[in-house]
Amino acid sequence: MNFDITSPMVALVLALLALLRAATPILYAALGGLLSELGGKINVALEGLMLVAAFTAVIATIFPPPGLPPALLPWWGCAAGLLAALLLAAVLAVLHLECDADLIVAGIALNLLAAGLTVFLLAELAGDKGSTARFATPALPSLRIADLSAWPLLDLLLNGEAGRGHHVLLLGAPVLALCGWLFLGHTRPGAWLRAVGENPEAARAAGIPLRRMHYLALLGSGLLAGLGGVYLSMGYLTLFQADMTAGRGFLALAAVFVGRRSLAGVCAAAVLFGAAGVFATRLGCLDLPPQVLAMLPPVITITALALSGWRRRCRRRSTDDS
Amino acid sequence: MMRIPPRTALLGCLAPPGARRTLAAVAVALLAGLALIACVSDEPLRAWLILITGPLPELRQGADGAWHWHRLVRFGTVLQDTVNLTLLALALLIPFRARQFSLGADGQLFLGALAGMVVGLSLPGPAWIVLPLAAAAAMLAGALWGGATGVLKARYGANEMVVSLMLNLVAIEIYRLAIMAWLRDPDAGFPATPFLPPTAMFDPLIAYTGVTLMLAAAPLAVLAVTVLLGRTTLGYEIRVAGAAPAFAAQAGVPVARAIVLSMALGGALAGLAGFHIGHAVLGRLPVDLAAGLGFEGLLVALLARHEPRAILGAAFFYAWLRAGGQAMERSTDVAREIALVLQALVIVLVMAERWPWQARTGRKATP
Numbered sequence: 001m002n003f004d005i006t007s008p009m010v011a012l013v014l015a016l017l018a019l020l021r022a023a024t025p026i027l028y029a030a031l032g033g034l035l036s037e038l039g040g041k042i043n044v045a046l047e048g049l050m051l052v053a054a055f056t057a058v059i060a061t062i063f064p065p066p067g068l069p070p071a072l073l074p075w076w077g078c079a080a081g082l083l084a085a086l087l088l089a090a091v092l093a094v095l096h097l098e099c100d101a102d103l104i105v106a107g108i109a110l111n112l113l114a115a116g117l118t119v120f121l122l123a124e125l126a127g128d129k130g131s132t133a134r135f136a137t138p139a140l141p142s143l144r145i146a147d148l149s150a151w152p153l154l155d156l157l158l159n160g161e162a163g164r165g166h167h168v169l170l171l172g173a174p175v176l177a178l179c180g181w182l183f184l185g186h187t188r189p190g191a192w193l194r195a196v197g198e199n200p201e202a203a204r205a206a207g208i209p210l211r212r213m214h215y216l217a218l219l220g221s222g223l224l225a226g227l228g229g230v231y232l233s234m235g236y237l238t239l240f241q242a243d244m245t246a247g248r249g250f251l252a253l254a255a256v257f258v259g260r261r262s263l264a265g266v267c268a269a270a271v272l273f274g275a276a277g278v279f280a281t282r283l284g285c286l287d288l289p290p291q292v293l294a295m296l297p298p299v300i301t302i303t304a305l306a307l308s309g310w311r312r313r314c315r316r317r318s319t320d321d322s
Numbered sequence: 323m324m325r326i327p328p329r330t331a332l333l334g335c336l337a338p339p340g341a342r343r344t345l346a347a348v349a350v351a352l353l354a355g356l357a358l359i360a361c362v363s364d365e366p367l368r369a370w371l372i373l374i375t376g377p378l379p380e381l382r383q384g385a386d387g388a389w390h391w392h393r394l395v396r397f398g399t400v401l402q403d404t405v406n407l408t409l410l411a412l413a414l415l416i417p418f419r420a421r422q423f424s425l426g427a428d429g430q431l432f433l434g435a436l437a438g439m440v441v442g443l444s445l446p447g448p449a450w451i452v453l454p455l456a457a458a459a460a461m462l463a464g465a466l467w468g469g470a471t472g473v474l475k476a477r478y479g480a481n482e483m484v485v486s487l488m489l490n491l492v493a494i495e496i497y498r499l500a501i502m503a504w505l506r507d508p509d510a511g512f513p514a515t516p517f518l519p520p521t522a523m524f525d526p527l528i529a530y531t532g533v534t535l536m537l538a539a540a541p542l543a544v545l546a547v548t549v550l551l552g553r554t555t556l557g558y559e560i561r562v563a564g565a566a567p568a569f570a571a572q573a574g575v576p577v578a579r580a581i582v583l584s585m586a587l588g589g590a591l592a593g594l595a596g597f598h599i600g601h602a603v604l605g606r607l608p609v610d611l612a613a614g615l616g617f618e619g620l621l622v623a624l625l626a627r628h629e630p631r632a633i634l635g636a637a638f639f640y641a642w643l644r645a646g647g648q649a650m651e652r653s654t655d656v657a658r659e660i661a662l663v664l665q666a667l668v669i670v671l672v673m674a675e676r677w678p679w680q681a682r683t684g685r686k687a688t689p
Contacts, residue, residue: 110666112662289503291496294495295491297491302489313478
């Protein structure tokens with residue numbers, strides 16, 4: 001590297017990169033949560049969906065179909081992970097929409113099913129209850145944006161450490177957020193989805209296909225949470241660990257509530273929660289008990305939830321008075 | 323549209339349609355378990371049979387001609403897990419009836435165990451003073467932690483599911499910090515508290531197990547929660563706040579108070595489960611006490627369909643599967659997590675209110 005690692009600007013950019021890496025999985029899942037919440041069918045199984053996607057992606061690369069070119073191996077894993085998440089989301093959708101199961105209870109149950117199933121299959125297929133560290137599994141490729149070596153700081157920001165480029169799913173997250181904005185605000189299905197979430201009866205009366213929109217909300221959230229899970233096991237790390245999502249699916253749910261159902265707010269909240277995790281890790285150099293540091297991210301999440309609820313309540317009170 | 327709570331289906335024979343469906347779901351899940359085991363095991367049938375019958379104690383004739391019970395320790399594990407799961411399931415059930423999906427039983431259990439242990443270690447005196455005080459401390463700690471979730475929900479509108487899960491993480495770190503920094507036994511080979519003095523512990527009823535007088539706590543807690551929900555004003559307020567919050571608020575029911583109290587009472591029961599683990603099962607608290615028991619309690623509450631009278635049977639069934647899974651892991655090539663998979667599978671099957679091809683009934687329209 002041709003720049004000074006001790007300079008504050010470089011340290012800032014490096015911290016920013018760590019933040020982006022930590023926020024990406026939460027952001028994907030939070031976009032999924034937002035999609036389901038806007039459709040009026042909040043998906044609380046995000047955690048389980050991420051876990052299943054992360055697990056299936058890695059296991060699929062350990063057992064690839066014969067004759068698969070090595071270059072396609074990561075993409076095969078990615079596709080398998082997304083398919084698994086989609087399947088689990090379909091189970092949730094069918095249970096709720098066709099079998100009248102309570103959506104939240106069903107979501108909680110699927111989280112538990114995913115936790116048990118991944119550990120059980122991990123033990124049986126990989127022969128280890130902890131992780132797939134015994135196997136070398138690939139990551140999805142990284143993309144270099146352009147040759148920016150003339151501006152070292154910009155190069156570091158856009159192409160990552162040592163110019164290796166950024167993980168394709170890390171770059172995909174902001175692109176997807178933009179697509180989400182276009183979809184929700186500027187397409188007919190997006191408007192339909194929001195209408196269904198606002199008032200299903202009115203939407204039905206207006207001729208909007210209610211059931212199709214509900215399926216779209218739940219399956220779409222499954223796909224997005226699946227992307228977050230695949231990033232965890234094929235980018236953030238290149239292995240699967242038992243319970244590797246570590247509550248990120250619930251952080252994403254928190255981001256949906258803190259962001260008050262607006263796309264920008266949800267993205268900001270997801271980045272905030274990513275930052276909280278990075279911040280706690282960085283404080284490790286201080287002489288504090290590790291347990292106190294581990295308390296920080298959940299406390300920050302609770303504070304954000306309480307503050308956002310409190311502000312909403314104040315605003316409602318002031319509109320009631322007027 | 324108002325949501326009507328799940329109808330009070332019950333495991334026993336009191337509500338045949340729900341019970342029949344639950345039993346059918348259990349049978350289907352057990353068969354699915356056999357299929358799953360067959361995919362991964364060399365001797366699927368033997369593994370499956372151990373899973374189902376492993377915890378059964380055996381009556382065998384000894385060399386002296388007398389009959390003796392064998393494998394009682396394994397059955398004792400089932401009983402002690404039944405107590406834990408019953409208390410944890412009830413802890414989740416009370417807020418569920420107020421339609422509060424608070425999943426904080428794990429954290430409340432850790433803090434309850436910690437508070438009970440502090441009292442048990444620091445207070446000299448006879449058992450009839452120390453044990454009730456330790457239990458009270460454990461319940462108080464759990465109630466405060468559960469009530470915190472309730473206050474954050476009722477006062478600040480913070481989603482109770484996320485808040486309770488985050489508070490779980492905080493509680494477990496508090497527990498670890500307290501043991502590492504203040505309660506650690508310097509003579510122990512691993513980080514743990516010292517052993518409780520014998521006067522601060524329950525005597526086992528079955529040798530080498532954690533089956534103690536606390537066994538009675540499970541049916542008593544079920545009775546208490548049944549009475550609370552069915553026969554008291556607070557129980558009525560909790561149920562109305564869950565079934566029809568807007569109506570409840572209009573009718574003058576203190577909804578916020580009902581929400582907070584439902585979570586605090588649930589927390590007290592989870593704290594009692596922590597007391598059971600510390601003072602009856604382990605006798606000391608290791609720093610790496612396994613988290614996740616609260617989620618097994620959650621599965622029990624879901625299997626019982628939020629009906630307190632069905633909790634005991636559901637808890638016993640899941641404790642049975644748990645012990646069976648451990649026995650299977652020891653003697654075959656199948657991992658014990660299959661028990662968790664089956665437990666969750668039963669829930670997924672039980673949750674379906676109708677089959678997709680059946681016509682939608684007007685259930686939601688009529689109370």
